[in-house]
Amino acid sequence: xxxxxxxxxxxxxxxxxxxxxxxxxxxxxxxxxxxxxxxxxxxxxxxxxxxxxxxxxxxxxxxxxxxxxxxxxxxxxxxxxxxxxxxxxxxxxxxxxxxxxxxxxxxxxxxxxxxxxxxxxxxxxxxxxxxxxxxxxxxxxxxxxxxxxxxxxxxxxxxxxxxxxxxxxxxxxxxxxxxxxxxxxxxxxxxxxxxxxxxxxxxxxxxxxxxxxxxxxxxxxxxxxxxxxxxxxxxxxxxxxxxxxxxxxxxxxxxxxxxxxxxxxxxxxxxxxxxxxxxxxxxxxxxxxxxxxxxxxxxxxxxxxxxxxxxxxxxxxxxxxxxxxxxxxxxxxxxxxxxxxxxxxxxxxxxxxxxxxxxxxxxxxxxxxxxxxxxxxxxxxxxxxxxxxxxxxxxxxxxxxxxxxxxxxxxxxxxxxxxxxxxxxxxxxxxxxxxxxxxxxxxxxxxxxxxxxxxxxxxxxxxxxxxxxxxxxxxxxxxxxxxxxxxxxxxx
Amino acid sequence: xxxxxxxxxxxxxxxxxxxxxxxxxxxxxxxxxxxxxxxxxxxxxxxxxxxxxxxxxxxxxxxxxxxxxxxxxxxxxxxxxxxxxxxxxxxxxxxxxxxxxxxxxxxxxxxxxxxxxxxxxxxxxxxxxxxxxxxxxxxxxxxxxxxxxxxxxxxxxxxxxxxxxxxxxxxxxxxxxxxxxxxxxxxxxxxxxxxxxxxxxxxxxxxxxxxxxxxxxxxxxxxxxxxxxxxxxxxxxxxxxxxxxxxxxxxxxxxxxxxxxxxxxxxxxxxxxxxxxxxxxxxxxxxxxxxxxxxxxxxxxxxxxxxxxxxxxxxxxxxxxxxxxxxxxxxxxxxxxxxxxxxxxxxxxxxxxxxxxxxxxxxxxxxxxxxxxxxxxxxxxxxxxxxxxxxxxxxxxxxxxxxxxxxxxxxxxxxxxxxxxxxxxxxxxxxxxxxxxxxxxxxxxxxxxxxxxxxxx
Numbered sequence: 001x002x003x004x005x006x007x008x009x010x011x012x013x014x015x016x017x018x019x020x021x022x023x024x025x026x027x028x029x030x031x032x033x034x035x036x037x038x039x040x041x042x043x044x045x046x047x048x049x050x051x052x053x054x055x056x057x058x059x060x061x062x063x064x065x066x067x068x069x070x071x072x073x074x075x076x077x078x079x080x081x082x083x084x085x086x087x088x089x090x091x092x093x094x095x096x097x098x099x100x101x102x103x104x105x106x107x108x109x110x111x112x113x114x115x116x117x118x119x120x121x122x123x124x125x126x127x128x129x130x131x132x133x134x135x136x137x138x139x140x141x142x143x144x145x146x147x148x149x150x151x152x153x154x155x156x157x158x159x160x161x162x163x164x165x166x167x168x169x170x171x172x173x174x175x176x177x178x179x180x181x182x183x184x185x186x187x188x189x190x191x192x193x194x195x196x197x198x199x200x201x202x203x204x205x206x207x208x209x210x211x212x213x214x215x216x217x218x219x220x221x222x223x224x225x226x227x228x229x230x231x232x233x234x235x236x237x238x239x240x241x242x243x244x245x246x247x248x249x250x251x252x253x254x255x256x257x258x259x260x261x262x263x264x265x266x267x268x269x270x271x272x273x274x275x276x277x278x279x280x281x282x283x284x285x286x287x288x289x290x291x292x293x294x295x296x297x298x299x300x301x302x303x304x305x306x307x308x309x310x311x312x313x314x315x316x317x318x319x320x321x322x323x324x325x326x327x328x329x330x331x332x333x334x335x336x337x338x339x340x341x342x343x344x345x346x347x348x349x350x351x352x353x354x355x356x357x358x359x360x361x362x363x364x365x366x367x368x369x370x371x372x373x374x375x376x377x378x379x380x381x382x383x384x385x386x387x388x389x390x391x392x393x394x395x396x397x398x399x400x401x402x403x404x405x406x407x408x409x410x411x412x413x414x415x416x417x418x419x420x421x422x423x424x425x426x427x428x429x430x431x432x433x434x435x436x437x438x439x440x441x442x443x444x445x446x447x448x449x450x451x452x453x454x455x456x457x458x459x460x461x462x463x464x465x466x467x468x469x470x471x472x473x474x475x476x477x478x479x480x481x482x483x484x485x486x487x488x489x490x491x492x
Numbered sequence: 493x494x495x496x497x498x499x500x501x502x503x504x505x506x507x508x509x510x511x512x513x514x515x516x517x518x519x520x521x522x523x524x525x526x527x528x529x530x531x532x533x534x535x536x537x538x539x540x541x542x543x544x545x546x547x548x549x550x551x552x553x554x555x556x557x558x559x560x561x562x563x564x565x566x567x568x569x570x571x572x573x574x575x576x577x578x579x580x581x582x583x584x585x586x587x588x589x590x591x592x593x594x595x596x597x598x599x600x601x602x603x604x605x606x607x608x609x610x611x612x613x614x615x616x617x618x619x620x621x622x623x624x625x626x627x628x629x630x631x632x633x634x635x636x637x638x639x640x641x642x643x644x645x646x647x648x649x650x651x652x653x654x655x656x657x658x659x660x661x662x663x664x665x666x667x668x669x670x671x672x673x674x675x676x677x678x679x680x681x682x683x684x685x686x687x688x689x690x691x692x693x694x695x696x697x698x699x700x701x702x703x704x705x706x707x708x709x710x711x712x713x714x715x716x717x718x719x720x721x722x723x724x725x726x727x728x729x730x731x732x733x734x735x736x737x738x739x740x741x742x743x744x745x746x747x748x749x750x751x752x753x754x755x756x757x758x759x760x761x762x763x764x765x766x767x768x769x770x771x772x773x774x775x776x777x778x779x780x781x782x783x784x785x786x787x788x789x790x791x792x793x794x795x796x797x798x799x800x801x802x803x804x805x806x807x808x809x810x811x812x813x814x815x816x817x818x819x820x821x822x823x824x825x826x827x828x829x830x831x832x833x834x835x836x837x838x839x840x841x842x843x844x845x846x847x848x849x850x851x852x853x854x855x856x857x858x859x860x861x862x863x864x865x866x867x868x869x870x871x872x873x874x875x876x877x878x879x880x881x882x883x884x885x886x887x888x889x890x891x892x893x894x895x896x897x898x899x900x901x902x903x904x905x906x907x908x909x910x911x912x913x914x915x916x917x918x919x920x921x922x923x924x925x926x927x928x929x930x931x932x933x934x935x936x937x938x939x940x941x942x943x944x945x946x947x948x949x
Contacts, residue, residue, distance in 0.1 A: 035808035055575075064764065065829075066597035070568045070841070073587055079553065089549040095574040097558060108552045146594050205765050207884060210617045212765060214883040254888070256947035257734035258912070287543070287649055294691055368555065402513040407890070410687070412714045413907060415877030415890035437879040437909050439890040443692075489879070489888040489909025491945040492736060 009288040012312040013142025020133035021140060024180055026077065027056035027097060031125045034184045038083065038122035040106035042186055045115025046083035046090070049106075049122065049348075050185040052324065053097075055078045055366040058177040059146070063153045064170070065485070066161075067095065071146065078367035079104045085113035093368045095117050123188035130322070133194075135223030138245060138313045141176035141198045142226050146256040149174055152200055152225070152234045158239030160204040167242050167248065168212075170206040174198075183326040191326040196222055197317070197473065199462055202238045206245035213251070213434075215244025216404075216419070218462035221475075228268035242312075243418055247432045254421065254436030260397035261438065261483040262390060264425060267403050267459030269476025272380045274406040274414040276307055278467070279340070280334050282349035282356070283376055284410055291412040291443065292340055301338040301446025304383050308333055309344060311360060311376030317461045318376035318474040322360070325371050330361025334378075338446065346373040365470035379477030383452025387480040390451045392427035399424050403459075411439040437489040445483060453480030509534055509556075510674055513666035516560060516798065518525050519582055521668060523589040525562035526667045527603045531801065532558045536642065536660045538628070542635040543653030545642075550632075559840075562588045563602055567595040570841070572792060579855075601758045604802040604834060606669045607721035611798040611805045613675035614821070614943065617791040620705040623658050631656045634712055638684045647724045650684030652698065658706075668862075671803040682715060686723045695906075697874065697908035702932070704792055722873070726892060729906035732948045738869035739910055739944045740862055740896070743927055744937030746874045750850060752880045752887070754934055757811055757819075758843040759826030759835075761882060768885040768915065769817060775818045779920030783853055784812040786821055788846025795847035795933030796822070802838035806846055809835045815918070823844070824931035850936040851930060856926040859938040864899040870946050871896055872910060885914035891946070904949075912944040 029037075034051060041049035060072040078095040081100055090112025092105035141149070157172040177196045201218030217240035219232035228234055263271060284290035292300070311319050311329035323329055324346050333341045343349075346362030348371075362371035391399070399422040406416030421433040460475035465474040513530040520528035539551045558581060562568040571584040621792040639654035658680040665673045683700020699719035701710035710718075741749060761767040769777060788796050788806035799805055802824040810818050822830065823838030837843045863871060876890035888911040894901045912920075925938030 017766070065598075067598055068596070069597055069598060072570040072571060072572070073584060073591070073592045074571065075573040075575050075580060075584065077573075077580075088547050091549060091551045091900060093551075093552075093553040093555065095576070103498075105553065112547070123855050132864075146591060151593060171764065203766075207765065212770075212883050216768065216880070217670055243895055244584065254911075256945050287650070287652075289652060289696075290688060291694070349554070368553065368647060370549065370551075397749045405878050409696055409876060413890070413892075415874060415879070415909075417877055417888070432826065433885070435881050435886055437877050437888040437890055439876070439907055441907060483906050487907065487909060487949075489890070489911050489945075489947045491911050492734060492947075 009127030017135040044110040045113040048084040053182040057180040061174040080367040083109040122186040125190040135222040138223040142178040156238035159235040168207045204241040213248035217241040251432040251434045256490040263481040266457040267480040274408040277378045282343040289410040304452040306381040307335040310339040325362035326371035327360040377475040382456035387453040397424040448484040451482035509664040527563040529561040536733040537658040564592040566597040567592040600828045613798040618677040638712035650687040655685035697722040729904040759822030775873040778815040783851040800838035806836040859925040
């Protein structure tokens, strides 16, 4: 029987030697400058103004065709200014930090309020930067030598290539970034954060008898290079990509039609991200486009289903000290025993929903975008069932081992794409199955979750979520789950 | 309307983009680079979202960025920045030259030799001066008008809002071999997204028009009507049982299928063996109805441009002729790896399309005739999710459609999937519509595929 490794990543325990990364002020603007810009932003009568400044530096390494093909470095610097008046938002940005350019961006954003004079003045700024950090790291990637990083890429690449002679092509890619942000708003908030990120991914292609298949694996988070010693070694990333490609060489076509589904723990959290998380983002509920907008406090799913989004898990890809509006985040209960309990809030939706409590989920891709309510680390809480019992309970069905993403629309129709699955026969895993898309309606699927395992795990930590053209890093998690039936998009 | 306070952008300062690019090339050479490539982009963006009659967001901004690639001893390193401070740019160039030493020598690395011919950007009609002169209020009014017309239809129960956006982009590319290219281009777009039905049985769709020229945009009325019609036709969907049937792709759906094909004929995927079409050049991969072209020289089209990011002139390439794979689409690097010639498709480090489309050909018929000639099948109108694997050509996507019985549309269908293989789809194209339009860089007409699996109950 093939072994299913969930490859979950458990964050390293907090250590006393861990210190927050030093904040480097790339903006060199005084509190008086910031307040002057906020004043300009409010000059047409806005209710609220906010400055978001960002300096980000990245390193990239790509290895393919047995060579370190390219290294790259990138710098992103800019300022975004937002003004809110009632339900309207004005936004301007610039990557020229000269005071006159900042003032121009502020006036552009200010125009949304369309008044002749200011109605509100910015309050004095008070620095609320946290002294502690959720980004646990001992060996920051930003300070490490490129040689060391290239070593990681070579290790993953080599492990994939050496896995089997039928592995014909490998690509390994490393990236890290360090992002210094500063947020200041007209309510007097000033907060800074320095966010690290590392990521190493590997793709392998296996070829035999004229057939080619690909496998993928990756790891990383808001941590340092010690991750690749302690949590997930580059070798394991390369070998897992190769293993998946090799398994798929033997895989059969996916079945087509409705059948019982068992989801592997970890990466299958994509299901919850799509089926539930997006539609509990406050903006879709405020606008009443989400199927959940009128279901707060109502039972929509099985009693076994409890869902959280928690941006405070140390060093996870989706975690942060403050959100991109400066709000400290908190673990947010979304669904409790099948009942809708909460929304993911940002400032705008909270204001327009009568001052609903902020949850710290206002996120943006970068300075050139305004914040939206977004997920961070979304998961379905562990249940009581032993994972083996769940598998054993299915006579014939489909086992989802790894996923390659999903999509949802506001009606609750959602898909997720399986990159590797197995047929279940007599309660056991049988032949591996090629990629297939599963489709369902969220409320039907939530009702049909009838077994929840005790083995909560988080998936491959390289996920990115897209909404309205903005990408942000996220993590998803879930324990082994059984869904009574769902449509599998295979072939007959 | 309360937009009187909106500030118009000041007169654009003559941007010395070319100077920035050329001085960085010279600096890279001084730092020891054998070859260097610099691109600089200066963009202005305007976007307004209107929802339920009110301006929801208004964005106006200008930004610049620069990209650098250096090659030293056949080793490549690159850098990019949105900080155009000369000190930052010089540091990035110095770092890149130093970093190149840590890469591996690559016999295929290096700039493309400068081409003898050049395409005159003026002949491609990429820039509309009218866009810079548009009044913000007029742009807001267009979005408002589009949504207002759509919401007049009583079957529409909610709105995602309407948007108008425009971009003005100037780019310069300079290479150490002496090539310097420069051109300006514009884009604008107007669209609206809608919902129909109640909270628990809602359906959604949208329509938008995007063009390089403001005067070519569809009218608010045309966009609103199209969006309404596309949304309400999905009301009260049924599910169908799992079966193999003919699938008719609307042009919006042919577009993603061709996007998938584009990824499979990209030279960069071919040398990585990351496409099922690797090793298939010159062989039949589809039936005689399938001719696919990439043409970056269509005046005014969204995918047109004069030169690629290698500085090579863009051109028209026949990718598939009557079912035979005639050409991969390559940048200079992929072409050298594959022993082929560049097709002028370099785009950053990868390969990008010009205008990539399926030609309707001589046998093309009106899409209505294709439906009328189908006894039973699915007219595919929307898809959800990813489900495309270039390595195998496998397709499996969530689908929304209209069921066809006896040549007529019978009822909408949702919560099904369509699956097949791109190779099988290209072999199985039974009919091609005469409705090709250049809505986006990758586009196609209605097509009918003989058989795919529709999975449902």
